[in-house]
Amino acid sequence: MSKIEEKxxxxxxxxxxxxxxxxxxxxxxTVLSVSFLLFQLYIGMYKPLPSIVSTPVHLCLALSITFLxxxxxxxxxxxxxxxxxxxxxxxxAVTAIYFITNLERLQxxxxxxxxxxxxxxxxxxxxxxxxxxxxxRTIGMNLFIFISIFIVYAFLGQKLTGPLRYSGMNWKQxxxxxxxxxxxxxxxxxxxxxxxxFYFLLFGAFFSKCGGGQVLIDLGMKLSDxxxxxxxxxxxxxxxxxxxxxxxxxxNVTTTGVMTIPxxxxxxxxxxxxxxxxxxxxxxxxxxxxxxxxxAFIMAEMIGVSYAKIATAAIIPALAYYGSIFLLVHFLxxxxxxxxxxxxQVKYTSAPILPRxxxxxxxxxxxxxxxxxxxxxxSALFGTTLAIVVSMFSVETRxxxxxxxxxxxxxxxxxxxxxxxxxxxxxxxxxxxxxxVANKLTKIITIIGGSNIVIALGIAMLGCMLLGMALPTxxxxxxxxxxxxxxxxALGIPALPANMFIFYFGVIAQITPPVCLASFxxxxxxxxxxxxxGWLAFTYxxxxxxxxxxxxxxPEILLMGTATQTVTxxxxxxxxxxxxxxxVAGYMFVAIDQIWERALLFAIAILIIVPESVTxxxxxxxxxxxxFMLFMKxxxxxxxxxx
Numbered sequence: 001m002s003k004i005e006e007k008x009x010x011x012x013x014x015x016x017x018x019x020x021x022x023x024x025x026x027x028x029x030t031v032l033s034v035s036f037l038l039f040q041l042y043i044g045m046y047k048p049l050p051s052i053v054s055t056p057v058h059l060c061l062a063l064s065i066t067f068l069x070x071x072x073x074x075x076x077x078x079x080x081x082x083x084x085x086x087x088x089x090x091x092x093a094v095t096a097i098y099f100i101t102n103l104e105r106l107q108x109x110x111x112x113x114x115x116x117x118x119x120x121x122x123x124x125x126x127x128x129x130x131x132x133x134x135x136x137r138t139i140g141m142n143l144f145i146f147i148s149i150f151i152v153y154a155f156l157g158q159k160l161t162g163p164l165r166y167s168g169m170n171w172k173q174x175x176x177x178x179x180x181x182x183x184x185x186x187x188x189x190x191x192x193x194x195x196x197x198f199y200f201l202l203f204g205a206f207f208s209k210c211g212g213g214q215v216l217i218d219l220g221m222k223l224s225d226x227x228x229x230x231x232x233x234x235x236x237x238x239x240x241x242x243x244x245x246x247x248x249x250x251x252n253v254t255t256t257g258v259m260t261i262p263x264x265x266x267x268x269x270x271x272x273x274x275x276x277x278x279x280x281x282x283x284x285x286x287x288x289x290x291x292x293x294x295x296a297f298i299m300a301e302m303i304g305v306s307y308a309k310i311a312t313a314a315i316i317p318a319l320a321y322y323g324s325i326f327l328l329v330h331f332l333x334x335x336x337x338x339x340x341x342x343x344x345q346v347k348y349t350s351a352p353i354l355p356r357x358x359x360x361x362x363x364x365x366x367x368x369x370x371x372x373x374x375x376x377x378x379s380a381l382f383g384t385t386l387a388i389v390v391s392m393f394s395v396e397t398r399x400x401x402x403x404x405x406x407x408x409x410x411x412x413x414x415x416x417x418x419x420x421x422x423x424x425x426x427x428x429x430x431x432x433x434x435x436x437v438a439n440k441l442t443k444i445i446t447i448i449g450g451s452n453i454v455i456a457l458g459i460a461m462l463g464c465m466l467l468g469m470a471l472p473t474x475x476x477x478x479x480x481x482x483x484x485x486x487x488x489x490a491l492g493i494p495a496l497p498a499n500m501f502i503f504y505f506g507v508i509a510q511i512t513p514p515v516c517l518a519s520f521x522x523x524x525x526x527x528x529x530x531x532x533x534g535w536l537a538f539t540y541x542x543x544x545x546x547x548x549x550x551x552x553x554x555p556e557i558l559l560m561g562t563a564t565q566t567v568t569x570x571x572x573x574x575x576x577x578x579x580x581x582x583x584v585a586g587y588m589f590v591a592i593d594q595i596w597e598r599a600l601l602f603a604i605a606i607l608i609i610v611p612e613s614v615t616x617x618x619x620x621x622x623x624x625x626x627x628f629m630l631f632m633k634x635x636x637x638x639x640x641x642x643x
Contacts, residue, residue: 021069029068030405033412036061040198044377051194053103055186056127056179058194060096062419063134064089069413070137088133091126098123111181116172124175127185128427134420143424143471146479150428157435163444166435177430184430189422189478192301197294197422198415199380203366204245204291205411206384209403210391211359216241217256218353231267232277232329235260239281240322244288245363249473249510249518252282257525268338271528276537279511279522280325283541286473286507288318290367294418295477295503297376302481303495308371313496313558316570317504317547320557324543324577331585359397362387418474425478432482442487453491457501457552460484464502468509469516476506488552497555504548511537539584543577546609553611572616576608579623588627589634600626 021029039057043049067088072081098119099106136144158168169177178184182191207213217238239256257278264274286295289311296314300307332338366383370376388404391397399407432438445456463484467476480502488498510518516534523533550573551558556565557573582588583601592598604626607619 025068025071029065029409032061032065032068033409036065036412036415037202037408040194041381043194044199044381050103050107051182051186051191052106053099055190055194056099057096058198059127059131059185059190059419059423060092062193062416063130064092065412065416066134066138066420067092069416072137075137088130092130095123095127095130106180109180111176116176116180120180121172121175124179125171127179131185131420131424131427135424138417138420139424139472139475143421143475146471147424147427150431153437154431154435163440164437166437166440169434173434177434178427181430183426183433185423185426187426187429188301189298189425189429189474190419192298193415193419193422196297196307196376196380197418199377199384200291200294200297201414201418202408202411203362203380203384203387205414206387206407207245207362209407209410210362210387210399211356211394211397212362212387212390213242213245213255215353215356215359216245217259218351218356231260231263232269232274232333233326235264235278236281236322236325236329239278240285240288242282242285244285244291249279249283249286249507250521252285253278253518253521253525256282257522261522261526265526267333268336269332271526272523272532272536273332275522275526275528275533276519276540277325277329278525279516279519279533279537280541280544281322282522283507283510283518284318284321284325284544287314287321287504289314290370291363295473295507298422298474298477299499299503302478303499305496307376309496311370313500313560316557316559316566317500317551320547320573320577321541321544323574324581325540327578327581328540328585331581331587335585335587335591356394358393359390361390421472421475422478425475428479429482438482438486441483442490445487453493454549456487456491457549460488460502461505461548464505465509465512468506469512469514473506473510476509477503480506493552494555494560496560497552497558500558501548501552504544508541508544511541513538542584543580546580546606547573550609550611572620573609575620575623576605578605579608579619579627580605589630592630 036058039061043054048054067085071085073079073085102119132144132147135147153164154169154174156168157164157166179186182188219238219241235256238260239252242252242256257275261274261278264277265271269277286292289296292311292314296310297307300310303310362383365386366379369379369382374382388399391399391403445459448455448459460480464476464480467479471479481499484502485495485498488501489495493501510516511534513519513531513534516537519534519537520530522528522537523530526533550569554569555561556569559566561569579588579601582592583598583605586592586598588601592601604619604623607615608623610616610619
């Protein structure tokens with residue numbers, strides 16, 4: 001074993017699973033995590049339980065683990081606050097017991113007909129309290145305040161005037177909606193967490209721990225010494241591959257950025273450029289098939305289509321996103337002549353990849369099973385088992401007791417973190433459904449925008465991005481789905497393009513100032529100015545602001561048309577992206593420093609991409625002339641250098 005591998009092995013084998021957690025708390029987390037796993041295996045492989053009991057038990061386990069991972073004592077620094085956490089944990093356990101012991105009555109209960117018992121009301125209010133507390137601790141005050149506004153609206157909506165007025169609710173109606181219906185906390189988002197997200201998060205944790213994640217990163221990094229701007233291209237590839245597994249832009253930046261950003265800086269990219277490139281590459285992982293983080297699983301449930309259809313439809317837009325970034329970093333490298341840097345200066349050292357490619361087998365098997373029609377649960381569980389088996393073929397990745405527990409605890413922790421926003425958003429979904437606020441919002445947007453679909457989409461885009469800036473992607477998508485999707489669909493847009501539209505803008509809000517967490521995280525690693533990095537990432541990812549409009553007006557790129565339509569639309573979009581990347585980078589065959597020249601390339605790109613045949617023909621005609629002139633200019637410049 002080389003010294004580098006020995007060092008990596010030392011890093012992967014800490015003396016304690018998590019040295020920041022006390023042994024008592026770690027023991028409690030371990031017991032609950034194992035219990036959580038056994039419960040999910042029971043309902044996933046042996047005997048599915050009615051959602052009226054499986055969903056709340058799943059949530060109670062997730063909440064308990066979350067409170068242990070982030071105790072009040074850690075937040076306040078006061079040890080006596082453990083009493084508060086013990087009270088929350090005890091109440092959470094009682095709530096789970098309530099749903100289990102009342103299964104038969106709750107299962108056959110008729111909504112709005114059977115009376116609400118005192119115990120039903122008490123448990124509903126208690127569940128609201130502990131979810132809000134979990135949101136406050138783990139996600140932050142943004143979502144907490146947002147949900148609080150909806151709760152106030154639920155009770156005081158009848159006091160409003162204008163289009164948002166409705167009849168209001170009393171406590172019993174609110175509590176019944178909250179926990180005893182499929183419109184509230186126990187609705188589709190949390191059911192998705194129970195039936196599929198848990199298993200895929202577990203698969204992602206074991207896949208990464210068993211070596212597959214590192215192979216994906218190394219696979220991308222191997223580009224670092226091959227072409228102009230290699231380290232940046234390596235960042236694009238490795239971050240995209242890893243991002244579709246992690247599903248978190250910030251987590252992806254911290255995972256791959258520590259390697260790619262220093263290499264980009266050595267290759268000659270500025271600190272802000274390196275941070276911006278890593279931020280946009282990591283963010284795009286959530287829209288990259290076949291895994292797409294966790295958002296696509298929820299989208300499939302919300303629309304009522306198979307996950308395979310979502311993943312297939314997302315292929316061309318995702319390739320357009322990463323293709324534009326790839327072109328951009330190539331143009332930046334050419335403009336700054338970064339290809340002249342010595343290869344040894346930016347060389348990335350890792351174990352040979354070819355002998356480790358077998359570690360990617362689990363992810364290919366999982367994707368194959370999904371597209372063959374196997375259930376998501378079975379596919380993820382089989383992939384997890386296969387990842388463990390595959391790990392046994394290498395000493396460096398072999399799964400032992402410690403590695404197994406590390407992967408298990410990491411997967412369960414992520415599952416708990418996802419269960420909280422999905423259940424919290426259920427509160428808002430229930431209120432929106434009962435109050436009809438989505439229909440009211442549709443009327444408001446229609447009044448503002450009239451029948452102009454572009455204006456309506458612009459309003460929805462701004463709303464989605466504001467939510468995406470303040471909330472995690474899953475929460476932003478769920479809220480946008482209930483607030484804006486009905487409006488877009490009412491304008492004649494099919495459900496799939498409408499949902500993809502709001503999902504995309506919820507994702508790219510992670511790199512949109514003023515709140516761009518992925519960009520700020522990358523800037524911290526690069527030692528760059530956070531504000532400059534954020535705006536640079538925003539500029540570099542401009543194609544992602546155009547793509548959603550394309551698949552709304554031309555759903556062929558979501559594979560919703562004929563093969564000819566799809567190919568034609570994709571080719572036109574690719575040409576437009578070429579000119580757009582040139583305008584943003586300031587390079588096309590030669591460096592372009594004049595603002596008007598870059599603006600011309602940008603205008604050509606817009607003309608080509610706009611879904612109108614006339615504008616596309618005009619844009620491509622002008623673009624052909626401009627590209628030819630720039631190409632001839634580059635040849636003259638090269639001849640001068642030779643002479």
